[in-house]
Amino acid sequence: MPTSPFGQSSALEPHRAREAAESFGVDAERYDRTRPRYPDALVEAVVAASPGPDVLDVGCGTGIASRQFRAAGCRVLGVDIDPRMAAFARRGGSAVEVAAFEDWDPAGRSFDAVVAGQTWHWVDPAAGAAKAAAVLRPGGRLALFWNVFQPPPEVAAAFDEVHRRVLPDSPHNPWAAPALPGYSLLFDKAADGVRGTGAFDEPERWRFDWERPYRRDEWLDQMPTAGVAGLVPPDAFAALVAGTGEALDALGGTFTMGYAAVVVTATRTA
8 A cells, every 4th residue: 555755555645644744843853953954946936936025934843944934025924733843933033923834714814825835745735735725815826845855876775774773663663665745645645636726726746856965963853853753762762862873874975865845836826
């Protein structure tokens, strides 16, 4: 059966796993420090395709995407379910309201773009798309985007070997197969939710390939922010980190991770 990037059956619905969605704020500083940003070309494309500068950032977290859109000249309001993440984002200058997006009260406000970076799978795809349609101005842009790992083959093989050795019975191995096919299940579900509103034109899929170099300690530092960290016992996760460190030592201590930043996007019709 196909699996999502989170090791779950495609029949399951990540947006119902609220405890997972709300787990990332345990160490908001680490999350903000280590999580990858989004390519400037992606931000520029969304801004260029929007009718104005007013942006709503859904699931804004620590404000990573919000800061990038503000740097591009936008006025950004964030919405996030986790008050710890919201507090961190506010310290970085972001305006954030705490709520699940499906239940959030826009209080009559409207926006030129609704964006969501690495978070829309935690939102009910039908209710979320309907809420986005309700707050977008005619011609407004809905842009849902994810960074997808595209590791070099030798890195993928090394990480896969560590997962299989440390967690032989776990389905949560992101290196067992290329990530894009699993993420495509999320992209399709998001697009179906958008179509179901009848309020948007046909969703498009944009892709921006980019790379980020990592040192050994940088990669290990971000590992606790991944979903798998909360899915295995602490001792097993510690062994996973240690094994990954050994694998990176064998690879020379540095590597370059490729990313495919994929956007599911549509325009609000009049």
